[in-house]
Structure formats: C-alpha cells, structure tokens
Amino acid sequence: MLVGALAETPVARVALSMRAWDRREIFAGRWEYDPVVLARQVCEWSALGAVVHAVDGEPVAVVNAAWSTPVVLSVGMFATDRWGEVARPASRWCATTFRSLLVGSGARRAECWSMVGHLEAHAWLRWLGFRPECEAVRGRGGERFVLFGCEVG
Numbered sequence: 027m028l029v030g031a032l033a034e035t036p037v038a039r040v041a042l043s044m045r046a047w048d049r050r051e052i053f054a055g056r057w058e059y060d061p062v063v064l065a066r067q068v069c070e071w072s073a074l075g076a077v078v079h080a081v082d083g084e085p086v087a088v089v090n091a092a093w094s095t096p097v098v099l100s101v102g103m104f105a106t107d108r109w110g111e112v113a114r115p116a117s118r119w120c121a122t123t124f125r126s127l128l129v130g131s132g133a134r135r136a137e138c139w140s141m142v143g144h145l146e147a148h149a150w151l152r153w154l155g156f157r158p159e160c161e162a163v164r165g166r167g168g169e170r171f172v173l174f175g176c177e178v179g
Contacts, residue, residue: 028079029119036077036085038065040106048104051141054165073099074127078116086112089124097134099178103147121154128178137175139164148172 030036041061044052053059068075068090075090087105094100103120128136138156140147148158156174164171 028081028083029076029116029123030079030085032069032072032075032077032088032090034065034069036079037068037088038062039085040077040088040104041065041068043106044104045107045109047141047144047146051144051147052102052104054141054167054169055139055171068102073131074124076119076124078105078112078119080108080111084108087116089116089120091124091128091131091133091136093133094137097132097179099128099131099133099136101128101136101138103150117150117153125154125178132179134177134179135175136178137173139171139173141165142170142172148174 038061041064052064056064068088071092072090073093075088077085078087078089080086086108087103089103091099091101138151140151142161151174156176159173159175161170161172
C-alpha cells in the first residue's frame with residue numbers, strides 16, 4: 027500500500043469506479059451526480075486527505091477531512107472494489123497517521139454521516155473510534171443517515 031497526497035486525477039479515478047455502496051451513499055447527499063465534480067471538490071475543500079494506492083500504483087481509496095465549523099472536521103472515505111487489497115494497512119494508517127493529523131489540525135471533533143444500511147462503513151467507523159449519535163433524513167430521496175462522531179483534540 028502506498029499513500030499519496032490528494033490530487034484531482036487519482037481522486038477522480040477512484041470516484042469514477044467507486045464501490046456501489048459508496049456511490050449510493052455519497053450521491054444521495056449531493057446536488058449532482060458527477061464523480062469528476064466530486065473529485066475536484068474533495069481536492070479543493072479538504073484540509074487533510076490522502077489517496078491510498080495498491081501495490082501496483084492504482085488509486086484505490088480516498089480519505090479526507092474538511093472543516094464544517096472552526097473546530098469540527100467532517101471526514102469521509104470512498105474506495106473502489108479493490109479496497110480489500112489495502113483495507114488492513116489503510117485502516118492502520120487512518121487509526122495512527124491520519125488521526126494524528128486530525129489532532130494536529132486543532133480540531134476538537136471529527137464526524138461522518140453514513141447511510142443507514144452501510145454496515146461495512148459503520149463497523150469501520152466504530153473500529154476507528156467513532157460512535158453513532160443520531161439518525162436523520164439527509165438524502166434527496168429520503169435516505170436516512172447515521173451521524174458518527176468522536177473527539178480528537
């Protein structure tokens with residue numbers, strides 16, 4: 027596994043071929059369904075982030091955090107179907123290096139909205155120390171989401 031900085035081309039490659047659940051979850055809460063626009067905005071709006079590459083150099087996942095208030099970072103992750111190849115080392119990287127970056131940013135809290143039913147994401151967020159806090163309708167089609175949060179600072 028290789029970790030690189032956020033750049034529009036690798037982020038777009040992941041966005042264009044992301045897993046079905048990630049696509050469903052992300053685009054339920056966006057104005058448009060355009061992976062290229064998503065990639066551009068992830069790169070423009072993220073305070074922190076990285077692209078996870080497989081051993082062969084192919085971008086597989088995007089991890090990012092964007093400020094939603096002066097002390098809260100909204101975090102996210104989306105991946106291609108090759109996630110299984112990098113899941114363990116990427117998860118360790120998120121739990122150590124990325125978490126250190128969150129703490130060093132001055133944020134006091136990190137949060138993530140995840141669609142009800144996206145059980146793999148919910149388990150991963152719990153493993154990273156996030157806890158479910160509430161549910162709300164956040165999708166344009168009435169989809170319900172769970173707010174996961176954790177203190178970082």
